[in-house]
Amino acid sequence: MTFYTDKQTLEDLNLLGKFKSNSVFNIFNKVKTAGGERLLEGFFRQPLTDPAAINARCATFKRYQQMVIQLPFTRAAFDRAEAYLDTTVPANYLLVAASVWRKKALSGITRDQRYEELYNGLLATVTLLAQLSAFCAQVKEDDEDIKLISRLLSDNRLRDLKQVSTLTVTDVIRFDHLLRGKMRREMSVLLATVHKVDVYIAVSDVARERAFGYAEARPVQEHIADIKGLRHPALRDAVANDMHLDAGNNLLFLTGANMAGKSTFMKAYGIAIYLAHMGFPVAAERMVFSVREGLYTSINVPDNLQMGYSHFYAEVQRVKTVASAVSGGAKLIVIFDELFKGTNVKDAYDATLAVAAAFSAYRSCLYIISTHIIEVGEALPKVNTRFAYLPTVMEGAVPRYTYRLAEGITADRHGMMIIEQEGLLALLG
Known part of the structure; x- marks a missing residue:
């Protein structure tokens, strides 16, 4: 079985790229040989789907971490x-x-x-x-x-x-x-x-230097992703959060204000899933997961001027691609950030609600779906959905973001307050 992902997901999560200083590849690219660099890139391009192979590679990295040795040449x-x-x-x-x-x-x-x-x-x-x-x-x-x-x-x-x-x-x-x-x-x-x-x-x-942990791979049939102390690997002082999904609660419906940390959290989760399938250390204290057949994200979907695609149409095509894989029986991790940003609020509400409910019925996949439209959460079926949000704490007229995941649906509506605080309307007044 091959672990499937695509260019959009790799770019959303910034996984590859030798010449990108902030790529996940470059976090680990501390090798001393050109052949080591090629091998490292090969690991990144070919995640594993056999639990035994994943756990064996993890065990090797753990052993070397305890050895604390250095190759004796430049x-x-x-x-x-x-x-x-x-x-x-x-x-x-x-x-x-x-x-x-x-x-x-x-x-x-x-x-x-x-x-x-x-x-x-x-x-x-x-x-x-x-x-x-x-x-x-x-x-x-x-x-x-x-x-x-x-x-x-x-x-x-x-x-x-x-x-x-x-x-x-x-x-x-x-x-x-x-x-x-x-x-x-x-x-x-x-x-x-x-x-x-x-x-x-x-x-x-x-x-060792970044205090990363190791994931334990379980068989595909278990449908679980349990992470303690998850954080983004590129952020040195990131706030850690716990994350759990399984077949009984296979959808995390995530809300929160802009700048509250939703996209960063979702990227952290996607990166952890990808690195775990490589058998690599993950930015978490502990992780147990069942292997998946692939990972899809929709975080930064671009329009396509050459093909005449608007942003909204590009979003629809992206969701269609994922829906085809899910309905075909693939066991996936799916991450959708702010679905249907490219259309009006009414259509976005209807589409987000319909898509989230339809996807969550496929229990062999695990999903995170975020939105600003909190009313969607109130209408979603509660039987297999976990609701969480990233809070905004107002200190007077100044927002402070905790980046700490909380259960439920956000009630934050501070957009106009921030616009007024920044003097936007006064500039146009």
């Missing part, structure tokens, strides 16, 4: 060694020797730099292998990946390599043939394993 040094090992040489020793002597000769005659590049790449690799050997010897915990690195480095063919501090031309020939020829497969496995360890260390360091 990214630049590893890149030099990896660039060297990524190229091949002939399996025949004489052909390697002829190639090296030719490079050496040309370096003295024509200032050809290929021998120098070969020498520096080999020396960087020799240094890296020595550093990794020392690193493995220092790690006391029983970790399969680190044990694999240690076994590869214990190969008797590498014995002479460990004694080298400078390299003669004969050394360059012998070790180049060994590392990039005879042991090419072993070196490839070594690099791939270092990439994995790099990701494990980076992600567990982030979890």
